[in-house]
Amino acid sequence: MSRKLSKETIERIRREVLSGKSNYQVAKELGISETTVRNHTKDIARPRIEGPYIRGKQLELLRQLLRDGYVYTSNNRNHLRGLQKHFPMIKRAQFKNRSIYYLEDKSNAALQEMIKQNKSRVINYHDLSKLSKVFNITLSQDKKKEILNKSEEDDSLAYFCIRRYCTAFERVNFLKNFGEIISDRKIFCWNRKSLEIKVLATLIYQAGISYRKVKDIFGCIESFSHEGLRKWYLKLKVLFIQEKKDRRAIAVDETKVKLENQWVYIWNAIDIDDRSILAIHVYTTRTSLDAIYFLKKVLEYCKDKPLILVDRGPWYRWALQRLGLRYDHQTFGERNAIEQWYSLFKSRIKRFWKRFPYHSSLESIKTWTIAWCVIYNLCWR
Secondary structure: OOOOOOHHHHHHHHHHHHOOOOHHHHHHHHOOOHHHHHHOOOOOOOOOOOOOOOOOHHHHHHHHHHHHOEEEOOOOHHHHHHHHHHOOOEEEEEEOOEEEEEEHHHHHHHHHHHHHHOOOOOOOHHHHHHHHHHOOOOOOHHHHHHHHOOOHHHHOHHHHHHHHHHHHHHHHOHHHHHHHHHHHHOOOOOOOOOHHHHHHHHHHHHOOOOHHHHHHHHHHOOOOOHHHHHHHHHHHHHHOOOOOEOOOEEEEEEEEEEEOOEEEEEEEEEEOOOOOEEEEEEEOOOOHHHHHHHHHHHHOOEOOOOEEEEOOOHHHHHHHHHHOOOEEEOOOHHHHHHHHHHHHHHHHHHHHOOEEOOOOOHHHHHHHHHHHHHHHHHHHO
């Protein structure tokens, strides 16, 4: 519903129009719509201008074109098309659902502006080449690298992944320590491949790259099969060891994933203070019996009876009362620790559409989840 204008405002509108100003200029000055100005000045006779002319919004857009060299289309499509009819040197370019009008001799400025606005969308040299062709401009290889903020070694996905992970691990000396833990436990029986390659490959897979892609990344360094990488990763489950100690509070929760045509529930418990995963349980049901079985596993790593933080799932109450545990229903607060873990976990399994492969079993899902939790406990928490 439009607002009602005062008599003073209406009189001012009529005075401005009678002075020779256009409806667009009056509307812009008073902060009202052009239609409102037109409705209050229908009875005012004004001289008719014959032939083509530019005024109002079109004149403002033309001034912007002369000043900046480009104008984004947005809601000005009809005005800009009208200008294009009178001025053939005004060109239009479109890239990924974003269009821009620019002067023919200002194509470089328009290209730079389009790159600036689409920086998150231009992801490779191919897209950048397509964008430059839209403006009939040829970019050198050095210019493309400068725009994309890439160096020569970044052209390889292998170099990118290795640099990213090695830099992070050098800061915390994690790569060396993790390798020493694996060596001491004698997880890998054969030494045909170097231990550093095995550790780094499993860590890159942990981040979300598939077995086959990790194999391709390391193909130029040391070749191995994707099946070998799968076995390396699953062998990490033997590092899932927690000491028994006093614990103040533990958050417990569960989520479901798809296995063929049925849902599988993954139960998890996390220590609130040190954010370590204490236990994992995978089964096809979510009942009070599953809850009491899982809570007993959690208590194996506790010297005392800690406070249990749960949501309002009906399967928890009987199990907690049966075991004589103190508990608290929380949606936010300290229980966010386990929700954050599930956020990471779900973003990882989203890589295979939250569905484990067809030939998977409850045991294989549990093994994969425990291996994932091992690296989480050692590195991510």
